Amino acid sequence: xxKKCVVTVVGPDNVGIIAKVCTYFAENxxxxxxxxxxxxxxxxxxxxxxxxxxxxxxxELISEELKALGEEIGVLVNIQREEIFDMMHRI
Numbered sequence: 858x859x860k861k862c863v864v865t866v867v868g869p870d871n872v873g874i875i876a877k878v879c880t881y882f883a884e885n886x887x888x889x890x891x892x893x894x895x896x897x898x899x900x901x902x903x904x905x906x907x908x909x910x911x912x913x914x915x916x917e918l919i920s921e922e923l924k925a926l927g928e929e930i931g932v933l934v935n936i937q938r939e940e941i942f943d944m945m946h947r948i
Contacts (some may be wrong), residue, residue, distance in 0.1 A: 859908045859912065860910045860916075860938075861874070861890070861908055861909075861936075861939040862906075862908075862909055862916065862936050862938055862939060863904065863906060863907075863939055864904070864906075864907055864923070864934065864936045865902075865904050865905075865935045866901065866903040866904075866905075866932050866934050867900070867901070867902050867932060868900065868901060868927070868931055868933055869900060869901070869927075870896050870900060870901040870932070870933060871901075871931065871933070872933055873930070874901060874903075875903065876925065877930055878923075878926065881926055882907065883911050883912075885919065885922075886905050886909075886911035886913065887911070887912050887919070888907060888908040888911065889905055889907055889909060890906040891905065891906040891907075892904070892905045892906075913920075916938065919936060920935075923934065934940075
């Protein structure tokens with residue numbers, strides 16, 4: 858059973874942001890299902906759909922670690938379960 862989550866990465870664009878986030882995913886058994894990235898002016902806005910089913914870590918721990926990684930590289934990184942994201946963004 859897939860455990861889909863939406864990950865957003867927002868902040869000033871710099872070399873290596875995508876690489877660091879994707880490396881974290883690879884090291885933690887997180888599969889990227891879809892990815893979209895736009896740069897507006899000099900700001901990165903990346904959104905990914907990921908699957909956590911192979912990760913040994915809890916969503917809570919992944920969330921904390923992604924926030925810390927984001928602080929380290931100067932961006933905001935958020936992860937939410939897909940259902941919650943869908944509910945919040947329903948019009």
